[in-house]
Amino acid sequence: MPTGSSDMIRRRAFRRTDNYMPGTLKLKLVEEVLPPLEPTSVLIKVHAVSLNYRDANIANGGNPWPVLPNGILCNDAAGEVIAIGDKVKGLLIGDRVGPITDTKNISGREIGRSWLAADEDGVMADHIVFDENVLCKLPDHLDWNEAATIPCAGVTAWSALKGMSIGQTVLIQGTGGVSVFALNLAKAAGLRIILTSSSDAKLKQMSERYPGILTINYSSTPDWDQEVMRLTAEEGVDIVVENGGTGSLVKSLKCTRRGAVVSQVGYLSKQDPADLRELVPTIIDRRVTLRGINAGSKYDMEDFCAALSAAQTRLHDLIDKIFPFAEAEDAVEYVWQGKQVGKIVLRL
Known part of the structure; x- marks a missing residue:
């Protein structure tokens, strides 16, 4: 028999409306029956998404x-x-946990993939049920939002x-959640950091928060790859956290040191295959390792x-704004409009 408060059979969750017309609601709050608690599963009371x-x-x-269709949104929860x-076998009542994003990706050698909030329900709910195999224990020193x-x-x-x-140079694109996370990790690891954004206000805010970083406004400096080379005395960067996709990838490759690594983590720009005409010769010329990060x-x-x-590292500096759970629609629109500098959190 299950152990603990398993008699809870209903939950509140935000499901997508799948109405993509501008100005329409993207989420609907529902009350629904919880998935059954299988022998190797655990029931989690969600405190933050x-x-x-x-x-x-x-x-x-x-x-x-x-x-x-009409799936539950989000893949980050604590x-x-x-x-x-x-x-x-591996978890106890009271443990602090969060599910992995790709529930098929345990060791990194698995063939399949299954992403939360995509081909299976996500975590924007007050209670969730997952197999213990896809859960990780979270650091005790962090609050739920972090x-x-x-x-x-x-x-x-x-x-x-x-x-x-230590001592290498990293180019980080944008001021969203992954970018600000990468900036914090890079700073803690002793890397030299170049940050790009289309907003002078965001760059100023980040420069004040993280003294010593170098910044480039890629909107007012269209040849930002050349500016990266200038800032690195024409040597180029050792690693790129690439967020744009086709619109920025070739330029990211061009401002690397030969033998560098470009980590493709996103596709925020308008995707146009025509932008990749120089991709293959640039990769070969600069001997770059281009790796997809999922x-x-x-x-x-x-x-x-x-x-x-x-290291007892805190993450509160990463959080831009905290919304109540009931304001999930506003939080999604805030992110869609690109207003955030760091992470947006729903607190339950």
Whole structure:
């Protein structure tokens, strides 16, 4: 028999309306029956959910992969285990946990993929049920809001910066959740940082928050790749956290040191294959390793949480704004409009 408060059979959740017309509501609050608690599953009381651009993109019909009709949004959550199945071995009542983003990606060697909020329901609910195999324990020193930023944005930034070394230079694009997470990790690791944005106000805010970083407004400096080369004495950067996709990728490659790494973490710009005409010759010429970052595995998340715990690193500086759970629609629109500098969190 399950252990704990498993008699709760209903939950509140925000499901997508799948109405992509401008000005229409993208979410609907529903009360529904909880999924059954299987022998190896746990019931989690959610305390915080954090949003990513991906969530706003899915809600507005822009996801390039198929999604579950009217699915529950979001893949970043932090909560407390309140009931466990009778065959659960690694978790206890009261444990602080969050699910991994790709529930098929345990070790990193799996063939399939299954993303929360895409081909299965996400976590924008007051209670969620998951198999213990896809859950990670979250650092005890973080509050719920901080912990909720880890599974997608945090693990993505962690994966994007793999292989970095003290003294190297990293180019980070944008001021969204993954970018600000990567900036924090890079600064803690002793990297030189160049940050780009189309907003002078955001760049000023980030420069004041993180003294010593170099900044470029890519809107007022269209040849921003040349400016990166100038800032690095024509040597180029060692690693790029690439957020734009086709609109910026070739320029990102052109401002690297030969043998550098470009971590493709997003596709925020308008995607046009014509922008990639120089892709192959540029990769060959600069001997760049271009790697796709799809968040990370369960092992990656465990490693990241262990690193945060060992250094007692806090993440509150990453949070731009906290919305009440009831204002999920406003939070999604805030992200869709690109107003955030860092992470947006729903507090339950």
